[in-house]
Amino acid sequence: MKNKRKGKEIASDPSDEDDDHDASHSSDDEESESDENSTVNVDFEFFDPKPEDYHGVKLLLQNYLDDCEWDLAGFVNLILGQTRVGTIVKAGGDDPIGLITALNIRRYKELPSIQAIRDFLVKRAKNSPELSKLQALWQSDKNVGLLVSQRLMNVPLELCPPLHDAIFDEIAWATEDEPSVELRESFKFQQYLIQTRVYKEKVPKKQPVNEDGNFIFIKPEDELFFQLSSWHFTFPVQAETMLAHQTKGLQLLGLVMAVSAKQIKAFRSKLKGLVC
Amino acid sequence: MATRAQFENSSDIGVFSKLTNAYCLVAIGGSENFYSTFESELADHIPVVKVSISGTRVIGRMCVGNKNGLLLPNSTTDQELLHIRNSLPDRVVVQRVEERLSALGNCIATNDYVSLVHTDLDKETEELVADVLGVEVFRQTIAGNVLVGSYGVFSNRGGLVHPHTSIEDLDELSSLLQVPLVAGTVNRGSDVIGAGLIVNDWTAFCGLDTTTTELSVVESVFKLRESQPSAIVNEMRASLIDTLA
Numbered sequence: 001m002k003n004k005r006k007g008k009e010i011a012s013d014p015s016d017e018d019d020d021h022d023a024s025h026s027s028d029d030e031e032s033e034s035d036e037n038s039t040v041n042v043d044f045e046f047f048d049p050k051p052e053d054y055h056g057v058k059l060l061l062q063n064y065l066d067d068c069e070w071d072l073a074g075f076v077n078l079i080l081g082q083t084r085v086g087t088i089v090k091a092g093g094d095d096p097i098g099l100i101t102a103l104n105i106r107r108y109k110e111l112p113s114i115q116a117i118r119d120f121l122v123k124r125a126k127n128s129p130e131l132s133k134l135q136a137l138w139q140s141d142k143n144v145g146l147l148v149s150q151r152l153m154n155v156p157l158e159l160c161p162p163l164h165d166a167i168f169d170e171i172a173w174a175t176e177d178e179p180s181v182e183l184r185e186s187f188k189f190q191q192y193l194i195q196t197r198v199y200k201e202k203v204p205k206k207q208p209v210n211e212d213g214n215f216i217f218i219k220p221e222d223e224l225f226f227q228l229s230s231w232h233f234t235f236p237v238q239a240e241t242m243l244a245h246q247t248k249g250l251q252l253l254g255l256v257m258a259v260s261a262k263q264i265k266a267f268r269s270k271l272k273g274l275v276c
Numbered sequence: 277m278a279t280r281a282q283f284e285n286s287s288d289i290g291v292f293s294k295l296t297n298a299y300c301l302v303a304i305g306g307s308e309n310f311y312s313t314f315e316s317e318l319a320d321h322i323p324v325v326k327v328s329i330s331g332t333r334v335i336g337r338m339c340v341g342n343k344n345g346l347l348l349p350n351s352t353t354d355q356e357l358l359h360i361r362n363s364l365p366d367r368v369v370v371q372r373v374e375e376r377l378s379a380l381g382n383c384i385a386t387n388d389y390v391s392l393v394h395t396d397l398d399k400e401t402e403e404l405v406a407d408v409l410g411v412e413v414f415r416q417t418i419a420g421n422v423l424v425g426s427y428g429v430f431s432n433r434g435g436l437v438h439p440h441t442s443i444e445d446l447d448e449l450s451s452l453l454q455v456p457l458v459a460g461t462v463n464r465g466s467d468v469i470g471a472g473l474i475v476n477d478w479t480a481f482c483g484l485d486t487t488t489t490e491l492s493v494v495e496s497v498f499k500l501r502e503s504q505p506s507a508i509v510n511e512m513r514a515s516l517i518d519t520l521a
Contacts, residue, residue, distance in 0.1 A: 067284075
């Protein structure tokens with residue numbers, strides 16, 4: 001069955017005329033500078049991952065495993081190799097400003113990069129009651145998708161619904177379009193594992209530590225994922241961020257959540273509600 | 277032999293290290309992996325020294341040296357200078373330079389006989405380069421770019437320069453330097469050769485992103501395939517007339 005691509009077809013550049021990729025969804029976006037009354041038109045374009053995006057994607061995933069030394073190059077190559085499921089966002093230039101993809105943990109479990117991610121997360125979960133659930137997830141023979149979503153800080157909110165539509169639609173299409181039965185099955189994810197960053201107010205030592213709630217989410221969809229998650233845990237993060245002066249009194253934490261695939265429909269409708 | 281390495285997940289190893297025929301400088305703070313990559317190849321022949329320059333780790337771009345000497349920027353602290361002097365062999369002259377263009381590694385590219393320098397480098401610095409490094413100095417650009425140390429790397433046996441260097445420029449530079457030159461990239465298409473590659477006469481290190489093709493170009497232009505360290509470290513470069521005879 002042919003890949004069904006709905007959504008606006010933008011006028012593609014001559015250089016983009018290529019059988020290998022298609023500029024599928026795109027959203028016109030207006031950002032207004034309220035002081036100067038000027039509007040900046042930005043076209044965000046979605047592309048399939050291509051080898052040329054290597055350096056940009058590597059930059060976006062620089063801090064994925066905090067300050068750990070691991071096979072980041074292999075991880076980037078893995079993402080770029082999975083062209084059917086995965087979207088790279090560009091804002092009119094050549095450089096990726098955002099990325100979203102879903103990787104089947106079991107399919108790639110032999111790769112050093114996936115093993116490094118597993119070791120990193122298990123180590124960070126050592127003090128958490130969810131450790132056993134995390135380990136069970138990595139060892140299970142169910143289909144678990146590692147949802148990797150990373151973008152620049154100031155990418156507007158309006159991009160989130162199309163971006164998530166893109167990835168979940170691609171996953172659905174892959175279950176029909178992949179060449180082999182094994183590959184088709186591998187995209188029938190039952191759970192998604194998400195690793196992201198959140199802020200939390202630094203509590204003075206005397207007060208009891210409140211684990212849940214009071215997170216300040218950097219990416220709006222993370223809040224929805226958190227509400228729909230089956231379980232989660234947090235861990236402290238070493239790498240410095242650029243916004244140090246703006247985030248005084250806030251502590252950067254890593255947040256790992258597991259979201260059941262059954263919740264995705266609810267997630268998508270909630271996300272649309274958040275933006276409109 | 278050319279080896280791939282990375283410094284704390286960065287492929288820009290030329291920023292965090294400096295390699296010559298007589299010594300190797302490495303930045304502090306990388307994991308022991310980085311340090312041991314160099315030690316395993318080099319420690320039997322030349323000292324591998326952990327240094328910092330004015331408290332930074334970007335030592336590869338701040339200093340320039342060859343087997344005769346090492347030049348440091350004026351921001352190097354006294355303790356750092358003392359540490360470097362103590363750690364390097366006595367015949368290597370270590371000198372601090374008062375130069376406005378303080379990123380010496382970006383402005384100067386050198387081997388044991390010839391140097392290329394930034395066109396705006398001070399006259400005094402140029403003379404110091406000629407004295408301390410024992411080289412003939414030429415003010416040149418590479419592919420129209422004045423940062424010769426960033427866009428060109430060369431050893432006594434060959435050189436790699438910015439991919440957009442024209443054939444005429446390649447010929448001119450090659451005749452100045454008296455080594456074969458090739459225009460190419462490192463680290464999967466990066467044109468900043470100085471950041472991605474460090475080389476001496478018998479070994480080279482490239483960033484982890486360097487493709488196999490790039491690595492084989494490096495090995496061939498720097499003639500690394502059959503080199504033996506002891507032969508190179510001790511011998512004098514044969515003059516051209518000897519090879520014709």
